[in-house]
Amino acid sequence: MRQLVKDGILYGIHWTGLMPVFRRLFAGRAVIVMFHEIQRDFRQELMTGTSVDLFQHSLEWLQRQGWHIVSLDQCLQALARNEPNSSRYAVVTFDDGYRDVRSVALPLLERNKTPFTVYVPTGAPTRAMKTWWLGLRELFRRENHVAIDPMEAAFDCPDFLSKRAGLKTATQWVHEDYRRASLLERTFHKYRISLSALNDAYFLDEQELQDLARHPLASIGAHTASHAALATLDSSSARAELEDNRKYLETLIELPVRHLAYPYGGARACGPREYHLAELAGFSTAVTTRKGHLGDGSLNRFALPRIGVGCHLEARMSFEANVNGVHEAGARLGAARL
Incomplete structure (x- = not known):
């Protein structure tokens, strides 16, 4: 029922032509977009990832709407300059290290010259993860x-x-x-x-990850050793999840690993303690799954919000609305009522 109400609101905003108004009033300077699987057979996979059509639409739509797709480092550097009337930026990220990032998404990313970050837990390429x-x-x-x-x-x-x-x-x-x-x-x-066996079928192996890490558009980020919800662990275990994963990845790909995505990424999985642990572990940034935009003001680099591309039937409209600031408008309205 809640999804039906949300879809109804989105339809109303879309068909009344108000999306550009929301973008002008509520969209931030930058967005980090989150994907997981890019599925050729969306229905066969029970619509649990992003279809190829929606993935391609998302990249092309961002560019048509004037969002410059850049790496996470480039985005944060641009925001730090705080230049007036400057461009809006988008960052493309993938969680977990699925094989279809390389086999399905990469040709489209290359066609659009799109930089991207893949956050990989140790247990994916080693096949040890409890997926x-x-x-x-x-x-x-x-x-x-x-x-x-x-x-x-x-x-x-x-x-x-x-x-x-x-x-x-x-x-x-x-x-x-x-x-x-x-x-x-x-x-x-x-x-x-x-x-x-499922890990072997769905995730990049070590050689594939090494090859991907050498691609000029790709960056590899950390995603903990076992894909644990860090908030459920004691501090020592949570820090070990971060440090062990970073060490494993840097040894494997022979490149620095400076960016992190918290597994699950919501309030039940990460909070202020985890943000502090990420900084102590030596990361430069960490992303969550909480919706939001990035602005010119001070950012907590260890609690960066992202906009996920959903898998329900109205995912395209929902994605466009969230990038245009509809969620931000709703959050502000809710805060004003309080």
Whole structure:
């Protein structure tokens, strides 16, 4: 229901021609755009990433609207200069190190001469990561009846819509408490789902990551060792997740790794303690998944907001609205009411 209300508001803004007004009044000087998977077969993957069409549209739309797509370093340098009436900037980022960044997204990035950053956890190329989200997706894709005992829930899902709905419910259950992810191991074992095999199928291996790191448009960033929600760990363990991941990546690609993305990136996964740990670990920046724009004023470089490109049916309109500042306008209105 909430999504229907949001979509209705976006339709209204779009069809009344108010998007340029929102951009002029509420859009910041820069946006960091977040992707995960770029999926050739969007439906087969239960619409869990970004379709190729939407990815291509996003790059072209940003350029048509006057957003200069630059690297994260170039963006922050431009904002620091605080030049009046200067350009707006966009930064393209990918989380997790999926293989389709190289096989699907890269040709489009090259065509548009688009710099980009890929944030990679150690466990992706080493195949050790507990990718519960891939396990759940495979479970609902494969099975028409799914029982997840830790949830005390069973799903009858013989068709696409019911599979997608069941996956959304199970995923949300984990996001409510990230410690629940480990409880799914017995379910995966029962249904003979190998997370290691899924990692091998979906993530860049070490050689592919080394090759990508040498590409002139690419930058490699850190994403912790195990893709843990840092806020659920003690300080020593959380700092080790950051430092070990950075050391692994720098050894592998033989380049500095100065930028970080917090796994999950919301309030349940990272906060002021994690921002401080990222700085102590020697990173220059860290990005979250919290929506927002970057302005000319002082920035917390260890809590940078991003705008994700969603996977629901109205993702294109939602992306354009968020880049144009509709979310910022809503946040200001909510703050004013308080």
